[in-house]
Amino acid sequence: MSTPSGLSPNPPAAQGAGRHPVPSTPRAIGMLMARIPCSARDARRILAAAADLADVPVDDLALAITTTPAGSLLPTRLERALRHAVEAAHTPTPASETHKQTNPALVPNAARTEEALTRLRGCQARLATTPDDPAAIRAMDDAAYTLCILMGRATTADAITAAENQLT
Incomplete structure (x- = not known):
């Protein structure tokens, strides 16, 4: 099938519209569950709280978590927000x-x-x-x-x- 010059045969939505091709939020939840450890529900809450603290969308924080190389730190603002969310989740009621x-x-x-x-x-x-x-x-x-x-x-x-x- 031929397309006009410079156009992709797949629409942007099919290409992920510039997003990471793998859904990052479920992977980030799994990574948090493994690292903390916690339940999936608690991992979702921690991810949402950290995103709120960092003032970024949950999907963007999840993408940062999943694409940051192992052993490397997230950007300072995201790392701090995630640390505070984990500490808050671990504070005994x-x-x-x-x-x-x-x-x-x-x-x-x-x-x-x-x-x-x-x-x-x-x-x-x-x-x-x-x-x-x-x-x-x-x-x-x-x-x-x-x-x-x-x-x-x-x-x-x-x-x-x-x-x-x-x-x-």
Whole structure:
């Protein structure tokens, strides 16, 4: 098929309109889940909060996260916003602080705790190598949820801390 000189046979929308050809937001969510670790829901919230703090669209932050070479830092404004969003997500809520102090009698079996924590770490490693794999994201999300329920904690970070404390 011939086209007028200088025109592509595919419309800009089919070419990605100048955007990265791979959807970057799901990959960025997977990368955050592997690095932090956290659930997919928490990763979406962290990404949205960081984008809001940096005053950029979520897709632009996701693109920056996914295209920055490993071992390199994001631009300062984006790195700072992402760090603050992660810190805010990991700040214990007053309800979880109360729960830690008032309910020490309900402690899961140490072997089950170790199994759940090991599964989460395995999923985290798998997700680090394939952050845009939907099966890896689901497995990490499931492992994070299981650990949260087992440890009676609202966030993955709190559940990991509680599990590690129980096992030491």
